[in-house]
Amino acid sequence: MNAVGQLRNLLALALGLLTGASVLANPFPLVADHHAATLVTSPADHEVAAIAAADLADDITRITGVRPDITATPFQQGGPLVLIGTLGRHPLIDALVATGALDVGNLAGAWERFVIATLDAPYPGVPSALVIVGSDRRGTAYGVYEVSQQIGVSPWHWWADVTPEPRAELILPTGLRRFGPPSVKYRGIFLNDEDWGLQPWAAQTFEPEHGDIGPKTYAKVFALLLRLKANTLWPAMHACTRPFNAEPRHAQLADAYGIVMGSSHAEPLLRNNVGEWTAPPEAYNYVTNREGVRAYWAERVRTNGRYENLYTIGMRGIHDSAIQGTTSDTQRITVLEQVFADQRALLAPAAPQVFCAYKEVLDLYRQGLRVPDDVTIVWPDDNFGYVRNFAAPAERSRPGSFGVYYHISYLGRPLAYLWLNTTPPALIWAEMKKAHAHGADRVWIVNVGDLKPAELGTEFFLRLAWDIDTWGPDAQPAFLRDWAARDFGPDHAEGIADLMARYYQLNFQRRPEHLQWWLPKEEPRASDLTAAEIDARLAAFAVLRADARRIAARLPASRQDAFTQLVAYPVHGSALANLRYFAGEEGDVATAQAADADLRELSRHFNEESAGGKWRGFMRLEPADDDWKSMRIASWIPRTFPPKPVVTAPAWIRRWSAADFSIKQNRPSVAWTHVPGLGRSGRAMTILPFDAATPVPLATGPYLGYVFDLAAPTACQLQLDVLPTHPLIPGRGLRVAIAVDDAPPQELVIAVADGSPAWALGVLDNRLRTNIALPVLPAGSHCLKLFMVDAGVVLDTLTLTPLASD
Numbered sequence: 001m002n003a004v005g006q007l008r009n010l011l012a013l014a015l016g017l018l019t020g021a022s023v024l025a026n027p028f029p030l031v032a033d034h035h036a037a038t039l040v041t042s043p044a045d046h047e048v049a050a051i052a053a054a055d056l057a058d059d060i061t062r063i064t065g066v067r068p069d070i071t072a073t074p075f076q077q078g079g080p081l082v083l084i085g086t087l088g089r090h091p092l093i094d095a096l097v098a099t100g101a102l103d104v105g106n107l108a109g110a111w112e113r114f115v116i117a118t119l120d121a122p123y124p125g126v127p128s129a130l131v132i133v134g135s136d137r138r139g140t141a142y143g144v145y146e147v148s149q150q151i152g153v154s155p156w157h158w159w160a161d162v163t164p165e166p167r168a169e170l171i172l173p174t175g176l177r178r179f180g181p182p183s184v185k186y187r188g189i190f191l192n193d194e195d196w197g198l199q200p201w202a203a204q205t206f207e208p209e210h211g212d213i214g215p216k217t218y219a220k221v222f223a224l225l226l227r228l229k230a231n232t233l234w235p236a237m238h239a240c241t242r243p244f245n246a247e248p249r250h251a252q253l254a255d256a257y258g259i260v261m262g263s264s265h266a267e268p269l270l271r272n273n274v275g276e277w278t279a280p281p282e283a284y285n286y287v288t289n290r291e292g293v294r295a296y297w298a299e300r301v302r303t304n305g306r307y308e309n310l311y312t313i314g315m316r317g318i319h320d321s322a323i324q325g326t327t328s329d330t331q332r333i334t335v336l337e338q339v340f341a342d343q344r345a346l347l348a349p350a351a352p353q354v355f356c357a358y359k360e361v362l363d364l365y366r367q368g369l370r371v372p373d374d375v376t377i378v379w380p381d382d383n384f385g386y387v388r389n390f391a392a393p394a395e396r397s398r399p400g401s402f403g404v405y406y407h408i409s410y411l412g413r414p415l416a417y418l419w420l421n422t423t424p425p426a427l428i429w430a431e432m433k434k435a436h437a438h439g440a441d442r443v444w445i446v447n448v449g450d451l452k453p454a455e456l457g458t459e460f461f462l463r464l465a466w467d468i469d470t471w472g473p474d475a476q477p478a479f480l481r482d483w484a485a486r487d488f489g490p491d492h493a494e495g496i497a498d499l500m501a502r503y504y505q506l507n508f509q510r511r512p513e514h515l516q517w518w519l520p521k522e523e524p525r526a527s528d529l530t531a532a533e534i535d536a537r538l539a540a541f542a543v544l545r546a547d548a549r550r551i552a553a554r555l556p557a558s559r560q561d562a563f564t565q566l567v568a569y570p571v572h573g574s575a576l577a578n579l580r581y582f583a584g585e586e587g588d589v590a591t592a593q594a595a596d597a598d599l600r601e602l603s604r605h606f607n608e609e610s611a612g613g614k615w616r617g618f619m620r621l622e623p624a625d626d627d628w629k630s631m632r633i634a635s636w637i638p639r640t641f642p643p644k645p646v647v648t649a650p651a652w653i654r655r656w657s658a659a660d661f662s663i664k665q666n667r668p669s670v671a672w673t674h675v676p677g678l679g680r681s682g683r684a685m686t687i688l689p690f691d692a693a694t695p696v697p698l699a700t701g702p703y704l705g706y707v708f709d710l711a712a713p714t715a716c717q718l719q720l721d722v723l724p725t726h727p728l729i730p731g732r733g734l735r736v737a738i739a740v741d742d743a744p745p746q747e748l749v750i751a752v753a754d755g756s757p758a759w760a761l762g763v764l765d766n767r768l769r770t771n772i773a774l775p776v777l778p779a780g781s782h783c784l785k786l787f788m789v790d791a792g793v794v795l796d797t798l799t800l801t802p803l804a805s806d
Contacts, residue, residue, distance in 0.1 A: 028118045028130045029080055030151065030170040036060055036068035037080040037130065042090040043072045046137035048226070048258040052144035053084045055223065059153040063164050077125035084132045086140045093133050096122060102131055105178060110135040112231070113180035114143035118172065130172060137258045138231055139180065145227045146179065147172070154487050155227035158220060160455050161561040161611045162487045183436065186310055186352070186403070186443040187465035188225065188232025189451070189458060190264060193411040193418055195240045196624035197450030201617045212242050215249045221451070222257035228462045232260045232310055234267075234445060243272035245304065255307045262310035262445070265356035265380070265405065266320050269297040269311055269343060270304055273318040284318050286335055287325035294342055301346045310443070311353045313343045313375060314361065320412075322360050333369045336361075340372060354378050354443055356405055362389060366730055371400075376442045378403040379435065382726065382754065383410045384763035385423050387431045390438040390728050390792075401442035404435045408457040409449025413631045414760035415514050419622040420570050421454040422507035426476035426677035428461055431725070434690040434792060436468055438728070452618060453570055456483065456500070473688070476677035477501065487566070488559055495551050496567060502544055503571050505682040506537070512577040513622045513633055514764050520630050526585055526641035534582045541575035548572065561611045569606050569619070573599060584638045592638055650801040654708050658795035659683035663705030663783065667695065672704050672788065672795075679723060679796035680766055687791040694789055698737045698745045703787040708800060710782065715803040716774040718784065722750060723794040724762035735789035740774060745787040748772065767796060773803055 030037050039053050053070055061067040068082075073092055085093045087107050096102035101122065104115050113135040122129045132147060134140030149155070151170050154162035191198060191213075199213055207216040213236050225233065233254065235244035244250050244261075254261050263270045271277075273284065277296065283289050293315075314336060315323050326332045340355075347353065356378040357365045366389075371377055379389040379402060391402050408423045410416055432444065444465045448454045460479050464471055471478070480497035488496055517527045529537070548571045555563055576599040584592035599621065606619045623632045659674040660683065666672065670692045678684040685704060695701030710716075718738070727734055733751030750770050752758045762768045786795060 026128075027174055028128055028172040030082070030130065030147075030172055031060060031064045031066050031068075031167075032169050032171065034066055034168075035079065036064070036066045037082050038076075039068050039070045039082045039084060040092065041070065041072050042085050042092075044091075045085050045089040046140070046258065047256045048137050048141045049084055049086060049089075049134075049144075051223075051257060052141040052226065056082075056084075056144050056148055059148045059151065059157075059164075060170065062157070063152060063167050064170060065166075077123065079126070081122075081126055081129045082132065083129055084140065084144055086134050086137055090133070093131060096131065097133075102133070103176065104133060107133065107135045107139075110139070111181050111185065112136060112139045112142065112229075113178070114139040114146070115176065115178050116143055116146065117176035118174045135180070138226070141226045141258060142179070142229050145229075148227070149486070152486075155224060155459065156455055156487065156562070156566075159224055159452065160487075160565045161614070162566075163558040163562065165489065182229070182466050183468040184403075184441055184444045184465040186232045186260060186262075186445075187230045187462055188234065188260070188262070188445050189230065189462075190234035190405075190445055190447045191221070191236040191449075191451060192234075192264070192447050193238065193409065193416075193449050194236045195238055195627070196418065196620040197452065197618050198236065199238070199240050201615065205614075205616045205618075214247060215253055218244075218250055218253055219257070222254060222259045225259060226257060228459060229466045230462045231258070232262055232443075232445065234262050234264050237264060237267060237272050237274060239274050241275075243275035245270065245272070245300065246275065251304055251307055258308075260308050260310050261304070262354070263312050265312065265314075265358035265361075265378075266316045266318075268313055268315055268339075269346070270300045270309060271297060277318055281318055282324065285325040286315060286323070286339055290338075290342070294346075297343060298346050305348070305351075309351070311343075311347060311351055312356060313340055313353050314355050315339045316358075316361065320359075329364060329367055333364050333367065336364065337370055340375075344372065352376070353400075354403060356380065357389065358405065365389075373398050374400045376400045376403050378405050378443055378445070379440060380405045381407055381431065382759075382763065383407050383412055384724075385427050385431060386723070386725050386763070387435045388726050388754070389730065390435065391440070392729075396439040402435075402438075402440040403443030403445070404432065404440045405445050405447070406432065406461065407447045408454050408461070409447055411628060411631065414519050414764060415516075416622070416628070416632045417511050417513040418449055418624075418632075419513050419620075420507070420511075420574055421457045422504065422511050422570075422574070423457050424476060424504040424508055424677050425457070425460045425479050426504075426675050426682075427508075427723075428457065429464065429471055429473075429475040430675055430678055430686060430794065432461070432464055433468065433471075437690040450618070452615070453565060455566055456480075459483065473673050473675045476504075476675075487562060488555065492551060492555065495547070499544065499547050499551065499567065499571065501677055501682070502540070503574065504677060505680070506540055506544070506578075507574050508766050509537075509680045510765070512574045515577055515581040516633055519760070520632070520634070524634075524639055524641070526644055527582070529582075530644075530647070531586075534586065538579060538582060541578050544571055545575050564606065564610045565615075569602065572602055576602065580636060584636075585641060587640060589638045596636060650804075652802065654706075654800040656706050656798045657681040657683035658685040658704070658797065660706075661685075661704040662707040663785075664702075665705070666702045667700070670695075670702055670788070672702050675794075679794060680721070681797050684723065684794050684796045686794045687788050690791050692788070692791045695787075698747065698787050698789060699739075701737075701788045703739075703745075703785045704795070706784045706786075706798060706800075708782055708784065710777055710779050712779050713776055714779075715776045717801050717803045718772045718774055719799040719801070720748075720770045720772065720786075720795070721767045721797045721799075722770075723766060723796060724752065724759065724768045725792055725794055726754070728790060728792045732790075734768070734793045736793055736795070737787035737789050738772060739785045739787065740777060741782055745785065747789055
């Protein structure tokens with residue numbers, strides 16, 4: 001009997017067994033009285049359903065010590081059941097739907113939706129059932145892993161050794177819950193710059209038999225993606241790693257897990273040029289070798305076309321460089337449009353395609369490069385967390401829509417950041433929410449580097465992509481509390497969330513990989529911080545370390561490895577890096593060298609002792625070696641600098657964080673809004689909604705007011721710090737308007753050329769600073785007002801001082 005006949009017979013059997021099931025009145029006993037409910041899959045279902053069911057069985061065992069049976073339909077009667085399956089592929093579930101016992105709503109044919117429901121007495125001898133049903137293969141898997149999270153298993157149980165709390169029983173709430181569809185259709189990560197962590201760890205520690213990032217590692221990555229409700233991977237592609245498709249098992253494994261495979265902005269049609277282009281580099285030229293390059297792409301489409309892929313189209317250089325063989329932007333546009341046509345001719349008409357407008361390619365798009373309407377245009381950030389481009393209203397009707405390629409790890413100029421995860425969730429929320437509001441809802445990919453220690457940023461990015469409406473301006477504190485409660489217990493949630501909020505704020509002011517105030521090939525120079533600012537920074541880090549130690553001392557032994565990896569190592573590591581640098585700058589060589597020794601010991605402990613040496617070889621300090629020196633911080637050595645010039649302090653100073661306003665005047669549906677954790681101050685303000693129109697006239701728009709007093713008539717200077725975001729309309733600059741008291745608002749344009757030295761300084765400091773001379777004001781009380789002109793501007797701090805006279 002063929003599979004269709006078997007499925008038909010099973011469905012008939014299931015219909016005969018039904019007893020008039022109803023929604024369960026009592027909680028569902030997943031594990032009770034040392035007995036686990038039986039997990040029931042279907043032989044007709046997708047492979048990932050069986051993989052997820054086996055993982056759920058492992059998770060239940062991990063918590064209770066009781067291992068559930070897994071069986072395919074039909075099943076032995078008796079005891080509660082967990083039915084796991086995809087709609088249309090699991091006869092028992094389909095029978096429940098057919099008789100009306102299970103209301104799946106509009107699940108049929110939907111993208112990545114799932115329902116979790118409890119039923120009372122669905123079959124003779126079966127007192128209750130938990131049903132996990134997906135609209136498609138990933139919907140089913142997401143439903144299973146959602147239950148795993150409900151019972152206390154973190155998505156990071158393997159990748160960060162988060163140990164669940166042991167429990168004797170697992171009782172699930174009754175009812176029916178619906179999940180999905182996702183806010184963003186394709187959601188995933190890019191494993192990149194893996195030379196110093198993921199690749200050597202995989203090759204030497206995790207799967208030495210493969211000697212590289214291989215099937216064992218990718219299986220763990222795929223499982224993590226499903227637990228995080230992601231669906232797409234751009235695989236590792238540096239020269240140290242064999243190309244993903246050089247091992248045929250990789251694509252087969254991705255398909256088994258239901259993962260959509262893509263490739264980065266420089267790798268058209270799933271081709272890893274670094275490892276797969278074997279002809280001379282100069283032959284990777286579409287002007288002189290069109291047929292050779294096209295045949296190279298066609299081969300990959302033939303070998304991998306049967307899988308679910310997200311094809312990158314277009315062409316750059318072999319690695320992260322511009323296209324070869326062209327001499328002008330006009331020619332580059334002509335060649336790229338021909339590339340589009342030739343590549344699309346190789347693909348099935350319905351094959352999803354993306355065009356990533358990364359680096360120089362974005363300029364070509366802005367000059368008129370025509371991208372086919374059904375291709376998703378993926379905007380890049382500037383590699384430092386600020387989205388570079390946004391779709392204009394006229395563009396948003398494109399069938400292919402838009403996406404974003406984002407970074408929380410980067411190897412490149414002006415300085416790389418490859419060591420610690422220091423991009424605040426508040427910034428991720430603000431930038432990605434803004435991009436989504438301007439139509440970027442089809443593809444979100446985040447560059448996570450080695451994945452560890454980028455766990456928090458990775459999870460928040462993907463949770464935002466799954467359900468963006470869950471997260472409002474308070475996303476960072478809400479996420480940190482939720483994550484800490486799940487992974488370390490509710491008793492420790494507030495303390496750990498507060499600790500990490502302060503960690504993000506301090507490191508946003510200057511990332512630990514950017515603790516030098518000169519760029520490669522420049523002469524070393526001292527930092528821009530005053531002695532008082534250095535003292536305050538180091539004191540804040542010292543408090544942070546003390547708080548981390550205090551929390552660690554209260555955690556059980558079972559949570560220490562996770563705390564080390566997710567909290568303690570980043571906190572202590574960044575603090576020691578700052579102590580090392582600034583003690584050295586101030587001439588305290590002994591303290592600096594002691595901090596350096598402590599930092600190296602901290603990394604040795606992470607590699608050799610955390611989780612019993614599981615992560616041996618993973619954690620390397622930045623810079624890990626002398627490669628890519630033109631874009632990485634210099635190796636630390638004690639340095640002495642000339643004394644900093646003495647700066648005369650102003651007679652008085654008034655400084656506000658943007659959220660410390662005296663007056664806030666909003667308008668219907670448009671408001672200056674505080675985003676906790678955003679900005680160097682952690683108290684930045686921005687306009688919501690992110691697509692709000694410019695008020696006309698400006699004086700009718702929302703404004704923030706800051707009251708101050710003058711003892712005598714004074715000419716003042718306003719120092720305004722904003723985040724180095726990119727304007728919603730390219731080339732227009734960031735616009736606000738300023739007024740004092742009842743004077744009409746005057747527009748201020750903060751314009752910094754993308755990629756310029758001023759931009760480099762801005763992204764390293766995470767601020768753009770502008771000084772504005774105010775007119776002479778009389779003695780008395782005044783109100784400084786900042787009016788909205790454009791959405792997308794983020795006000796961080798305002799500083800008012802008397803204007804120095806010549």
